[in-house]
Every structure is written in structure tokens, then in C-alpha cells.
Amino acid sequence: MPTLRIQGVDKSFSGEKVLDNISLEVREGTFTTILGPAGAGKTTLMKIIAGTLKPEKGKIHLGEKEITAVRPRFRRIAMISQGYNLYPNLTVYENIASPLRAERYPDSEVDKRVTKQADILRIRHLLRKQPHELSGGEAQRVALGRALVRDADIFLLDEPLTGLDYKLREGMTYELKEILKAENIKGAVLLYATPNYEEALSMSKNTILMNSGKVLWYGDTLEGYKSPPSLDFAKYFYSPSMNLFDCSLKRKNQTLFLVASKEVSLPVTHLKDKLPEEEYVLGLPTHAFHFERTKNMMAVTFSLTLADVTPAGTVLHMEFEGKRINGYLPYPKDFPRGSLQLFVDPEDFFIFMKKSGLLITRYRS
Amino acid sequence: MARVEMKDVSCSYDGGMTYALRNVDMTMEQEGRYSLLGPSGCGKTTLLKIIAGLLEYTGDVYFDGQNMREVPIEDRSIAMVFQSPVVYPMSVYENLLFPIRREKLASQERERRVREISSILELDPILDAPAHKLGPADRQTVALGRALIKEAKIILLDEPLTSIEAEKRLVLRTKIKRIQEEQHKVFIYVTHDQSEALTLSDRIAVMNEGRILQFDTKEHIYEHPAYLFVGYFMGSPGMNMLEGKAKKGMMDFVDFTLPVPPDYEEYIGRHEEFEMGIRPENFTVSTRKKRDFIPFYCMDIQEKGEGLRILYLTSKEKRNELKAVGTFPDIKSGSEVWVLFPAGKIRIYDKESGKTVL
Missing domain, CATH: 2.40.50.140 (Nucleic acid-binding proteins)
Structure with a gap:
């Protein structure tokens, strides 16, 4: 599976620049966190990668292929966004199955994958339930299941743990790290957005540090943490800051x-x-x-x-x-x-x- | 004086099929800072609403010895702040003035009170701004000010920081703490966030499934959780729990044994099965074998930030898992380690009820 390359991407909303000349290369198979406070541009960048937003400038390549103008549904990208957006009228099973149905997977394959995903996330007992019967932690697992069930070149996880109460979050960081080692994910490009540096530290090999629409630093999470390479890093990586x-x-x-x-x-x-x-x-x-x-x-x-x-x-x-x-x-x-x-x-x-x-x-x- | 007393208070939303609150007995007094802490659905907001007079209940609630059953909300000397900030569509100044606009006060006195609250909460720069157009953190500050301007004796705060963005939460926490120091009232703070409870109260009631499991000083709750649930819920990561059996005067955990701590000799002499709890920061972990240390294997290490690390440990035959927190500069992932369980830090719980046996 191929590398994701972003070159000189700009994006503004009503005249205000939210992404400023972003250039990045994210290799497949490396768990990478986009770390930054609210308003840093994390979600906008993810939406541009997913194709649901168009950049004003710049190019996006996946491997050799330029995908800047490719429509989202042809990009082979799976995304989980903040707020779980489950389909309220579908069962948990059908929610998880929905990306596979959209790609017309045969029923037997759908069943195999949904069941396997439910086992990994320990939600098999919930498959027949409706979203309104779920607790916050359960809904979050279902949303994860729906995002991770299919094959994709890029997995985008936008603050999947935000909104969970801290006790659930604590258990999930460890578990998520294990879940993301699954066969269909480990060879893909995996980007994880969070405002919380402890999540970046405990889960990801590399971190992209963003603030005010700019990339301040990109490197090995643990090395940066131990020896802050710049003042920007010292100000924005840690919380509270150095x-x-x-x-x-x-x-x-x-x-x-x-x-x-x-x-x-x-x-x-x-x-x-x-x-x-x-x-x-x-x-x-x-x-x-x-x-x-x-x-x-x-x-x-x-x-x-x-x-x-x-x-x-x-x-x-x-x-x-x-x-x-x-x-x-x-x-x-x-x-x-x-x-x-x-x-x-x-x-x-x-x-x-x-x-x-x-x-x-x-x-x- | 202000004193809130609850005697055998219960509450059901479905006519007694299930209980949101069960048999609560507690007393909260003047100048106390209290928190009701627990996961969603534990009954903490129900309890707060009963104090406010917003819900039907069985049992008795007394304020300063007076039974409150027939006393309507406006006569209770309480003020309440909610999770989502409520402000009126008028200026910040007018919002603060609103609760006392009909009180028989000289207008200078009204103005003085508004200025006083505004100054403590640092609202002076935005006094003329339309309150409903402010951000959530400022709106919540206004709501807080409006609650405080009345001479209420009891201030009820229902997760006031939950819907505020993380960066602003701290500023508001500082303001709440300052108010608590300067205003001599009973503060009752509802939250699911242990760090808010620890920062903004002296005594905490930890709740689960409609019951108060423990109501005590924060230090005592942390050191001596009365239930396994309390140990798990307070702490990050929570308390480790291991299933043990009494065997030949020792505590047996299948792939290792420990001597019985003196405090628990009597209980373990009479009970075959029990649960042991120990906090992750209470272990000594060594790379070398020492006397009384138990062999473990370090499966994974997570950096926790602030120079601390979490070790994920498993015992020799993988029958027990532990989390340990500390700096641990020498420990490597995938290596054998030796762990000391200090007898004074071990807590024993009843297997059935999860309750402390001391």
C-alpha cells in the first residue's frame, strides 16, 4: 500500500486561513498522530485528505497517483469523525456493515467481517441493538467498528476518544493500540487526530504537531517528548506547556x-x-x-x-x-x-x- | 448557619420499579466544599435535584433542622448552575443584576453587589457585552455570577465545566475555587471527573447505581477506598484488582503467593476467597531479583507524560495482570522484572459485595 503525500495545501474559511502551506509525507504502516489544540486545523486537514473538502492550493498524492480531484467515494478512505453519527434507524450490525454494503460486498463476506470486527471490539452482544439503546462507550465502539471494517488505503480517526468519560478513555487508549494492529489496517496510512499529547505518546510512533493551520514539527513522538527540538515544540506539545x-x-x-x-x-x-x-x-x-x-x-x-x-x-x-x-x-x-x-x-x-x-x-x- | 441533612432519601422515576437513588444518609455543612462523584446514571444529579426541590422523593431532607418537604424551590436559599450555561438575552451587567432586581435594596447596594461579583469573576471587561453572544466559558461564568449574587446559603453546581472547551476549563476552575475561598457557603458540586472533585472539594461522595458508596475526605477515599468500585473509579489508572484465595496461611494468586498483611489475618482466616486491591503507584519494580519480590513480565510500557510511565505487567503464568505507575528509568518492555507488594498498601475486599473488610 502507498505513501500519502501532501504538497503545499492551503485552505481558508471566509477569508481566514485555516491551513497554511501544509506539506507532509506519511508512510503506510506507521501510526501517526496529528496533535494540536482546537482550531489547529486537524479536522480540516483530515477532511481534505478524505476529499470532503477541497484545498485552494496544493496537491495530494497517494503513491504515484494524484488524488486531489478524486471524489471521496473513489478514494478508499475510512474516516471516523467526532460525534459518532450512527444511522439511528439501523441496527448495530447494519451500521458496521454499511461501508461494506456500499461497496457491494457479498453477504457472506459482510457477515464474516462484521462478526470479526465485533469480536475485536467486544461488542458482539450489541449487534441486534439500535443506536439509541447504547451507552456512550458502546456507541463509540460501534463507530470505530464501522470505520475499521473495510479495506482502505487511509484510515482517518478524528478524536475518536473525545467525549468519552475519562474512565472509558483510559481503558481505550491501550485497547485501541491493539485494535489498530488488525490485518487490514496495519499496512495502510493511519492518521489519528487528538488535542491530548498523552494519547500521542502512548499510541503513535510519529507525531505531526499543528497549531494555527501550520505544521510546527513532524517526527518520532518519544524522541521529541524527551528532548524538545524547538521552542514551538516546547510551547505546543506538552499540556500544560513547558x-x-x-x-x-x-x-x-x-x-x-x-x-x-x-x-x-x-x-x-x-x-x-x-x-x-x-x-x-x-x-x-x-x-x-x-x-x-x-x-x-x-x-x-x-x-x-x-x-x-x-x-x-x-x-x-x-x-x-x-x-x-x-x-x-x-x-x-x-x-x-x-x-x-x-x-x-x-x-x-x-x-x-x-x-x-x-x-x-x-x-x- | 447552613446545614443540609438527608435521612434515608430514595427516589424512583418509575413508581418503584427501579431506583435512581437508594437510602441516602448524609450531612453537609456550612463552609464545606462537597462533590458528588460517579459515572453517568449513578444518581448524582438526582440527588442534587432533590436538594433543590425539583424532584419527588421518599425519606427526609432537612435544611438547618427544618424539614423541606413542603418548601418550594424559591424559599430554599439555594442557587444552581447547570451543565449548559443559561444566560438571558441582555448585557452581562443586567444578567448579574437580574436575580436581585426586585430585592428591597438601595440601588447603590445593588450596583455594589454586581461590581463585587464581577470583580471576583473577572467579568469587568465584558460587563456591557450581550451575554447570549459570548462563548460558552464566558456564558458559564455569567451564570455562575448570577447564582452567587443572591444571598443563597447553598450553591449547587451540576457539571458546570463539562461543556466548556478544555483550554477555558482551567480558568473557570480557578474562578470557582476562588469563590469557594471567599464566599462562606455550602458548595455541592456534581461531576464525573475525579480531578474536578479533588480540586474543588474537601469531601467527596462517590456514587454508583443510586447509592453513596463512600462519603469522606478526599485523602481517605484515595488511600482507603471502601469499595473496589471506588478504588477503580478514583485514580488513573485505577486500582489493580486481583482474585485471591487463602491457602496455608498465605494469600494465593495461582502463580504466586503473598504473606497475609497483619490487618487482614482475621478476615482471611475465616474466608477462603477475597479480592486484593493495590494502587498502581504503590509498587516497587526492580530489574533484579530481591528478597520478597515476585517475578513478573513487562508486556508493554506507555509514556504517561510528566516523566511518568505505565508498566503493563503479567505474572509468570499470565494468571494476573498489573499496572504500575512511576518513572521506572531502567525497565524495558519485553523483559523480566521483580515486583514488591508493600504490605501496608494492600487492601482486601469481600468477593461478593466488593466492600472493604476492615
Whole structure:
């Protein structure tokens, strides 16, 4: 099965650009996530790939064949969109069978595939039911079944887990990863849109990071996560985003420092060959805040606006010199608003060029 | 003073065939921040509507010792915020003023109250904007302001953040928390989202199938779930559950055994079968064999974000599966690992009822 190539695609809605010169190549057999907040252009891009929207500019190829002008029903593309859009008058069985019926598969083949799909999704007991009898989680499985039952060159999954309550979502990320290993899917182009970086991390090999109609980054999900390649990545991949501090290079006696504020100041003499300019940005991951000082950590005082407690941990929303700072502690603990001193390990900082936005290095003393 | 007391409250929508709410006994008091937490259909909204006086019920509801059975909604000193934001087609200012427009107040006093609420909720910049043309998050903020401007003692919030886009939800959460700190009222917050419950309340009632399974401080609920369901529902991933049998003074899980924790010796001495629960963050996982560690196999690792990973573990003969959460820098997918079950973190549940045995 062939590679999907998108070249210079533009799209506007009432004069506003929602896709801006998108060029991508997505290889078959690689689970790829399109990650971005609401309004990034994820759904528009998927609709253009599916052919339900036309780009103003640019071309789309599937393998050697250009498909820019090919009508959706001739594209061999399966898509699941947000909101499940099940046919209310058809049984679950007929909902799943509908794409096969449209392609005039013989009854015996339809039955074989629907039953198999129902087994994979563990919904065989629901096949005779009507959509209105289903719970949210069940309807979502049926919609998945309908999208995944046929053979296609491209599978497009647009936020299939959004709208499920979090407990169902938690189980489904693991299960979905297994479901998508099925025979008819694993050789196809598989694109998965989500605003949630944890889904991208736990499921997909590659990630396309989008914001405001542009592709900010495209690469190996895990590598990017561990070592953010650019300021754009640091801002838009993580949620809450990585903390960024503008700083400049200063010399005190014989030592070079990157100084962001009185409290945030890093000795960088050992990195001097890598620092040819004056202005830099320090990036600090949200999980790099500690309550107890160890080694050569530095103390920083923040102003806490909200401690957002989850069983897995606590997100601290803080301010520091007029900037928003997000911290994460891996245990649930409530804090009152106000002044809060935390400790930060210099080794956790990343150093970016201010001008180009590119990562220079991770700080190590 | 404000105190809401419920005694043996039940509610059925179909004349007693099935119950949306069963035998609820609970008390919520002044300056308390409470959540009713559970999956859809658990009865949490039903309970809220009974407090508001919107539903028929059996049993008794008291506010400050007064039985509320005959008291209509307008005399209950409550204010309510709904899942989808309701605003009137007028300016934000007029929306906030609306609930107190007929109260016998000097007009300066009315204005002062509107300004006060507007300031806490940061509505000042949009006071003149038409409320019905705002985005969902701003409309919900206006609805919240309208609920707070009356001098109601009890504020009922029915999933107020569920229909708000994710990015704005946080801002609104911050505002709600601020209001809770500044206004001394009873806040009762209904949600299916555990992190909202943990952030916006001190005490949580976890509900399922019309019953309150546990009503306690959030810390205690997390550490000591009264039911397996509570352990599963609170936590992400939820509590691990393993089926065990008592065998020769040990707990037997088919392909491994563990010593019985002292607290449970008596129960396990009398019961052959039970369920063991343990939270995914409570394991020590090692790449090397150590004393008291049990051999497992790591099937898969998922990055969870924030430097944390989830290990999917299976025991030697694949009879038991576990999820473990932590940083685990040395663990590799597809490798043998050794797992320690700390006795103090093990919880034992009755197999039939799923209830804690302590």
C-alpha cells in the first residue's frame, strides 16, 4: 500500500486561513498522530485528505497517483469523525456493515467481517441493538467498528476518544493500540487526530504537531517528548506547556551565566562554545519542580494561583515575574493560594536559541 | 448557619420499579466544599435535584433542622448552575443584576453587589457585552455570577465545566475555587471527573447505581477506598484488582503467593476467597531479583507524560495482570522484572459485595 503525500495545501474559511502551506509525507504502516489544540486545523486537514473538502492550493498524492480531484467515494478512505453519527434507524450490525454494503460486498463476506470486527471490539452482544439503546462507550465502539471494517488505503480517526468519560478513555487508549494492529489496517496510512499529547505518546510512533493551520514539527513522538527540538515544540506539545524563561548571557568574574532573574541563573562556562549569541530561552519541564532540596538545586519562590489536584498528581498553576508557570507533582496534594517556594534542579533545563528557536543542548553541569 | 441533612432519601422515576437513588444518609455543612462523584446514571444529579426541590422523593431532607418537604424551590436559599450555561438575552451587567432586581435594596447596594461579583469573576471587561453572544466559558461564568449574587446559603453546581472547551476549563476552575475561598457557603458540586472533585472539594461522595458508596475526605477515599468500585473509579489508572484465595496461611494468586498483611489475618482466616486491591503507584519494580519480590513480565510500557510511565505487567503464568505507575528509568518492555507488594498498601475486599473488610 502507498505513501500519502501532501504538497503545499492551503485552505481558508471566509477569508481566514485555516491551513497554511501544509506539506507532509506519511508512510503506510506507521501510526501517526496529528496533535494540536482546537482550531489547529486537524479536522480540516483530515477532511481534505478524505476529499470532503477541497484545498485552494496544493496537491495530494497517494503513491504515484494524484488524488486531489478524486471524489471521496473513489478514494478508499475510512474516516471516523467526532460525534459518532450512527444511522439511528439501523441496527448495530447494519451500521458496521454499511461501508461494506456500499461497496457491494457479498453477504457472506459482510457477515464474516462484521462478526470479526465485533469480536475485536467486544461488542458482539450489541449487534441486534439500535443506536439509541447504547451507552456512550458502546456507541463509540460501534463507530470505530464501522470505520475499521473495510479495506482502505487511509484510515482517518478524528478524536475518536473525545467525549468519552475519562474512565472509558483510559481503558481505550491501550485497547485501541491493539485494535489498530488488525490485518487490514496495519499496512495502510493511519492518521489519528487528538488535542491530548498523552494519547500521542502512548499510541503513535510519529507525531505531526499543528497549531494555527501550520505544521510546527513532524517526527518520532518519544524522541521529541524527551528532548524538545524547538521552542514551538516546547510551547505546543506538552499540556500544560513547558515553562520558558527569557535569559541573557552574562559574565561575572571568570564564570559565564545565563540569567533569567535573580533566582533563575545558571552557570554555563562549560557550554561556552555552544553559546555564540546574547539572548537565549531556558525551558523547564513541568515535572522538574521539587519540594525538598537535594544536591545543588536552586530555590525559586512562585505565586500559586491554583493547585489542580488529580489522583495521579497535582498541577500547580503559578506566576513568576508576571509569567505563567506550570508545575507538576506526581502525588495528589492541595495547596492554598499564595507564595510557594519550590526547588529546581539545573540539570532539568533545556537551552534554546532565542532567534531561531532551536534547541542547543540540555543543561548538564 | 447552613446545614443540609438527608435521612434515608430514595427516589424512583418509575413508581418503584427501579431506583435512581437508594437510602441516602448524609450531612453537609456550612463552609464545606462537597462533590458528588460517579459515572453517568449513578444518581448524582438526582440527588442534587432533590436538594433543590425539583424532584419527588421518599425519606427526609432537612435544611438547618427544618424539614423541606413542603418548601418550594424559591424559599430554599439555594442557587444552581447547570451543565449548559443559561444566560438571558441582555448585557452581562443586567444578567448579574437580574436575580436581585426586585430585592428591597438601595440601588447603590445593588450596583455594589454586581461590581463585587464581577470583580471576583473577572467579568469587568465584558460587563456591557450581550451575554447570549459570548462563548460558552464566558456564558458559564455569567451564570455562575448570577447564582452567587443572591444571598443563597447553598450553591449547587451540576457539571458546570463539562461543556466548556478544555483550554477555558482551567480558568473557570480557578474562578470557582476562588469563590469557594471567599464566599462562606455550602458548595455541592456534581461531576464525573475525579480531578474536578479533588480540586474543588474537601469531601467527596462517590456514587454508583443510586447509592453513596463512600462519603469522606478526599485523602481517605484515595488511600482507603471502601469499595473496589471506588478504588477503580478514583485514580488513573485505577486500582489493580486481583482474585485471591487463602491457602496455608498465605494469600494465593495461582502463580504466586503473598504473606497475609497483619490487618487482614482475621478476615482471611475465616474466608477462603477475597479480592486484593493495590494502587498502581504503590509498587516497587526492580530489574533484579530481591528478597520478597515476585517475578513478573513487562508486556508493554506507555509514556504517561510528566516523566511518568505505565508498566503493563503479567505474572509468570499470565494468571494476573498489573499496572504500575512511576518513572521506572531502567525497565524495558519485553523483559523480566521483580515486583514488591508493600504490605501496608494492600487492601482486601469481600468477593461478593466488593466492600472493604476492615
